[in-house]
Amino acid sequence: MSQDTINALVSPEGSLEILSSHEVNRLKDRSEGGLYKLFRQCALAVLNTGAETDDCKKLMEIHADFDVRLVPQPRGLKLELINAPANAFVDGEMLRALREHLFSVLRDIVYSNSMPSSASGFKRDNPEDITNLIFHILRNARVLQAGRVPDMVVCWGGHSISRDEYIYTKDVGHELGLRGMNICTGCGPGAMKGPMKGATIGHAKQRVRNGRYIGLTEPAIIGAEAPNPIVNELVILPDIEKRLEAFVRAGHGIIVFPGGVGTAEEILYLLGILLHPDNVDLPYPVIFTGRKENAGYFQMIDEFIRNALGDEAAKKYEIIIDDPARVARIMKEGIADVEAYRREKQDAYYFNWMLKIDPVFQLPFEPDHEKMLALELHRDQPVHMIAANLRKAFSGIVAGNVKEGGIKQVEEKGPFEISGDPALLQPLDALLTAFVEQNRMKLPGSSAYRPSYRIVPRTG
Template sequence: MLPTESTRIYPRGGLDVLSREEVAKFRDASTGMHDLLRRCALAVLTTGSTSDDPRAAQELYPEFDIEVHQQDRGLRIDLHNAPATAFVDGELIRGVAELLFAVVRDLAYTAIELVPEGGRDLGSSVGLTDAVFDLLRNARTLFPTDPNLVVCWGGHSISREEYVYTKQVGYELGLRGLDICTGCGPGAMKGPMKGATIAHAKQRKHRPRYIGITEPGIIAAESPNPIVNHLVIMPDIEKRLEAFVRIGHGILVFPGGVGTAEEILYLLGILLREENAHVPFPLILTGPTASAPYFEQIDRFLRLTLGEAATSRYEIIIADPAAVAKRMMAGIRKVRDHRIAQKDSFFFNWSLDIPLAFQQPFVPSHEAMAGLDLHHGRKPHELAADLRRAFSGIVAGNVKEDGMRRIEAHGPFEIHGDSGMMQSLDALLRAFVEQRRMKIAGDYRPCYRVVA
């Protein structure tokens, strides 16, 4: 068994107290809330882990537990048999403690506030967007400053050359005063933050933001990287994706796997709606020279499925970090001008129209995956919504514990659709497997089967 430590900590700054109801929920094993808290807390305490197996940390630290107490003098968190790597000289590392407080904060808020019983209208598009806003505000990630937040998407399992490139791009972004938001994990989620830290230090930028947005099903497989200084745990993947596009002023996409493809389809499905035709939103796909074939294949798949119109909403820049940063800066200036003209806020993109089909949680059961309507003749944004769900299901089968259990019990998901579309999808997925973009380590066994 690996070395462990036990300690008692007192959160400060944004998480001073909890209600009796919130504390009771954390202690109630019957609701699954305590197990969720334990899994998310363990992911944070193993920050920097390179494993993408959601069960790995639990197997390494089977005796780990966490207790939340509300006392007269404030909140207290007890850690039992926590990973020793989260401590230095017997003291919990400060950055790890801050991320741990964020876990408790977000899970408590979601359990009490983001439920229908709390008067929330979670059946409408407006109600769901309000829920995303309130969670981000509660996490203190919304700042009324000039637009400067770049969301970086990309895979957790990428090559060394691709990782170095993400750092170079992050460095160029940081030199221009831009902050970084990612999915908070390793690989393409860590690289831009790491590059930006050096640039921000050179430019003497005070209080830079390295925002990591995740969700309970992902965090156990993709522990936050050590650079994240603002962690937000959204309730599900749909709210996580909406959070990215609501607070980001532009998006960069680095090489990745099915999760990255899901993100691209989500955003393009929204931007291709007529209601959003006038909304500027810089979207750049970029990587080193060796990644050019990857983006060519992504581009072909998007043209085949969503049509040539989709190409007007993104550009591809290969092996030129400075050009990427300059193009992003130019795009963000257009975003700023548009927000001023529309009297929209700088800190939350209210004017972007996101339909209910992109917001409703998708549970990737075998029946739901087989029932996706992946055929030509549909409106591009409607097809994008179902394609996004298909990739989301594969992500679940790869790295989410619930999805992995479904695959173990019932075999691979089946994905049905038009012959040409399925051939293109199958070729794309096979390329991800061959390029080892599905899993960090070990032989990959597909959790899906494409059926024409």
């Protein structure tokens, strides 16, 4: 064992303490259908919090000798960690936040993989069943709390941002915390950490003692965006589509900071949903914000949205530049409208059941070269379908950038090819080029970005 690793026996903290023999056997199962590989990958990501890498494949290679084993105890269970990253420990004791995260991983992997098989008539491609699965995962994680008025602000933005951009996200989080708002993000670094860090100070000033900092992630991305230690409620959803639906169902408003392809994917997902006719009257405050130096970035995003989805899509969000206090005030006012609407319609505060989500946004898209090339990127389709297919294009690029499976495909077969209507593809190419030039594809200081995609002329 090197000086950078530790062997340890860890007791549960805050989550799952009891497993059935069937669940234990599945977690030990190293075959394709077992859960060992998935649990090990997520556990390693949690223990690697703070590491300067966004390459899931590289992380697994660096810690190839890491292992995690279940140790049954008379009063429950413990986890034996072998060659665990030393930065997860202080004086031989694991950081409590990371211990909580580690057992949250265990809880969600066990539940997500047992609940569908135990639910009578559950179908993985049925929209209602998918939404119910997300509800059950969030409820099992105790994220859904009855009796609370709407106060959950979802913050999206890049994990690869400048120091000044990060400080701005903290300033916005601070203003939200001063107004009693809680924070939900993708749980990683950058724009996912900043609002939480700012909110902790705002909450402290207002003596808010039960501040909530919810992190929603999924197994394929957790290695690239390890949960930051401020997260006090971590949930691992089965895939990106369920993660995105969890954001919009559990959140009461969304703030978007500058980011790269992952942020663009989130924006298209959100706008594609809000543009559905069934959601036209449903209040859902959305704010794009950044420093004054980011004005050009959001102008670029706004122009891309208007070109792809039309001016109606631009009515679904407000752009506020360099004014954290105004962002927080407008968001709080918007959430007050959400509360009034939910009360009038007798909808739950804690889970947005009324939001209509088309199945095209729910069914998992697992990118490969054939699927990426076959995407329907043209205007001869409903606007929500344009959003859905562009979302898939960005999702594939994210996979090629930071997800282990996508990275392997690009290494073996070259970049994913994207083809379609030049009226959509030329602005897309310009946007992606700008992301590369602004270093929004990789963490600052990491190796030069090698594109996981290639725009190709339409054939036929």
